[in-house]
Amino acid sequence: MTQSNRQQLHERLWSAAVQLRANSGLKLNEISEPILGLIFLKFANVRFKRMSASIIADRSAARYAAKGRRPVPLTPDHYKSQGVLFLPETATYSYLMNLPGSADIGKAINEAMKEIEAKNTDLAGVLPQDYTSLHKTPGENSQILITLLKNFNQISDDIVGDAFGEIYEYFLGEFARAEGAKGGEFFTPQSIVKLLVEVIEPYHGRILDPACGSGGMFVQSANFVKSHSAKKSQVMNEVALYGQEKIGSNIRIAKMNLAIHGLSGKIAEVNSFYTDAFNSVGTFDFVLANPPFNVKGKDKNQQMVIDPAKLQGDPRYYLGLPLTGKNEISNANYLWMQMFASALNPQGRAGFVMSNASSDAGNAEKAIRQKMVEAGLVDVVISVGTNMFMNAALSCTLWFFDKRKAGAARQNKVLFINAQDIFTPIDKAHNEWTSEQIQAIADIVRRYRAEEGEDKYVDIKGRCKVATLKEIRASDYSLNPGRYVEIIEKEMSNVDFDKRMKELMGEFTSLTAEAHNLEKKIKEDWKIIL
Numbered sequence: 001m002t003q004s005n006r007q008q009l010h011e012r013l014w015s016a017a018v019q020l021r022a023n024s025g026l027k028l029n030e031i032s033e034p035i036l037g038l039i040f041l042k043f044a045n046v047r048f049k050r051m052s053a054s055i056i057a058d059r060s061a062a063r064y065a066a067k068g069r070r071p072v073p074l075t076p077d078h079y080k081s082q083g084v085l086f087l088p089e090t091a092t093y094s095y096l097m098n099l100p101g102s103a104d105i106g107k108a109i110n111e112a113m114k115e116i117e118a119k120n121t122d123l124a125g126v127l128p129q130d131y132t133s134l135h136k137t138p139g140e141n142s143q144i145l146i147t148l149l150k151n152f153n154q155i156s157d158d159i160v161g162d163a164f165g166e167i168y169e170y171f172l173g174e175f176a177r178a179e180g181a182k183g184g185e186f187f188t189p190q191s192i193v194k195l196l197v198e199v200i201e202p203y204h205g206r207i208l209d210p211a212c213g214s215g216g217m218f219v220q221s222a223n224f225v226k227s228h229s230a231k232k233s234q235v236m237n238e239v240a241l242y243g244q245e246k247i248g249s250n251i252r253i254a255k256m257n258l259a260i261h262g263l264s265g266k267i268a269e270v271n272s273f274y275t276d277a278f279n280s281v282g283t284f285d286f287v288l289a290n291p292p293f294n295v296k297g298k299d300k301n302q303q304m305v306i307d308p309a310k311l312q313g314d315p316r317y318y319l320g321l322p323l324t325g326k327n328e329i330s331n332a333n334y335l336w337m338q339m340f341a342s343a344l345n346p347q348g349r350a351g352f353v354m355s356n357a358s359s360d361a362g363n364a365e366k367a368i369r370q371k372m373v374e375a376g377l378v379d380v381v382i383s384v385g386t387n388m389f390m391n392a393a394l395s396c397t398l399w400f401f402d403k404r405k406a407g408a409a410r411q412n413k414v415l416f417i418n419a420q421d422i423f424t425p426i427d428k429a430h431n432e433w434t435s436e437q438i439q440a441i442a443d444i445v446r447r448y449r450a451e452e453g454e455d456k457y458v459d460i461k462g463r464c465k466v467a468t469l470k471e472i473r474a475s476d477y478s479l480n481p482g483r484y485v486e487i488i489e490k491e492m493s494n495v496d497f498d499k500r501m502k503e504l505m506g507e508f509t510s511l512t513a514e515a516h517n518l519e520k521k522i523k524e525d526w527k528i529i530l
Helices: 003-024 028-065 076-080 093-097 105-119 138-152 163-185 190-200 216-227 248-260 333-343 363-374 435-448 469-474 497-529
Strands: 205-209 239-245 266-269 284-289 344-354 378-384 396-402 413-419 424-427 430-432 464-468
Touching: 003 028, 003 138, 003 163, 028 076, 028 093, 028 105, 028 138, 028 163, 028 248, 093 105, 093 138, 105 138, 163 216, 163 248, 190 216, 190 284, 190 344, 190 378, 190 396, 190 435, 205 216, 216 239, 216 248, 216 284, 239 248, 248 266, 284 333, 333 344, 333 363, 333 396, 363 469, 378 435, 413 435, 435 464, 464 469
Parallel strands: 205 239, 205 284, 239 266, 284 344, 378 413
Antiparallel strands: 344 396, 378 396, 413 464, 424 430
């Protein structure tokens, strides 16, 4: 299937979600789990059918060789050993598709999900089971589900590669886009994640994401391993995945996401500020994360959001708490960063998304940043332009820690990259990085690290600069790339500035007068009407 054909399939499938919202009266965030659950069910069905055919073929050959000896009955463990979910007959997609129109389809799908969880205990409590409440009228509810089942049946049973993973990721992106700013709480755009992964290079080891959302960091880490490994089907032999997430629905979506990509991992439902579910300090090879930005210790109503008393003595916050004069948490950004740093073993690397403000934050946050810089922990900082996230107004900075710097030539240096002008528009409000753009940025980092086969690193005006510890000290420990990367000034046009300003002011004055006249006329018309 070509890229164009895949895109067309994704768009046709997405139209079903839009149709469901229109017909059910539910909001998109209320139908995301049911929709993703049906995609998951179709995926599980395809893999189950393929594995069943393969097992039967193998057993036929074995029986022939063994002169008629009866094979051991098939059990769910036979499928699990091959990384495939076992499906009872009444939980198969074909069974649901063939139910009569008079059947309660919602109830049947709920029962199918329960049976899958019963036979595959790793998914216990994960699959959605609210298919009877998409519409208040039972008949309409069933009709909506029949339409959805037929729509997702467009996905061919002979689909190859990671096509299901692509479909699932596409839907996650569209749901996040529809949610706007809230969508960023569970979904990080793929191109951002891909760059994080390309820079930290997680070839082998334990990976932690303490704010894992829908699990995208894990998926792209696995894709990185596949692309650099001769044994592309043995990803789980190379990496172990650990996540923490406080929102239950996000965890369910993440576990389905992992399963669709043939992955498994441990995800704990906890508040990461207070709970270290995996005793992380010094035990992880890699940390990847996109944590919630700029969380204050108290909300606008002065309700406690992060209780500093519960953080005291936690070894993850080894550089101190970012407290205000009132002994409140000023901003959680530097709690997250310490969480990431403390989890790394002596060879560990971390890559994460952070707000722009964190690069220059003052007071207690600055004191923590100073300690990070002096310890040689910060390795790379990349400034990212706007429109890369679901919330179009958001820009951000990518930070990278590297414990491998200790003793290296770059121990007391930091690479700053300006990537704000690198992007490819998706639509009027959203941008992304292409694979080529991701590699171009990552190659700067590889040259800086003097990786084997790379050209010698040189600073590039307007793009990248390696700053020494002395220079960072002189800039009062600011880690804002704009402080170090010399931005190339764009040439001014030949327009007469003063003349053009007078023209614009004239237009503004004229429009203002027109607006006042219209306002006056509207008031007069209302007096006549009333």
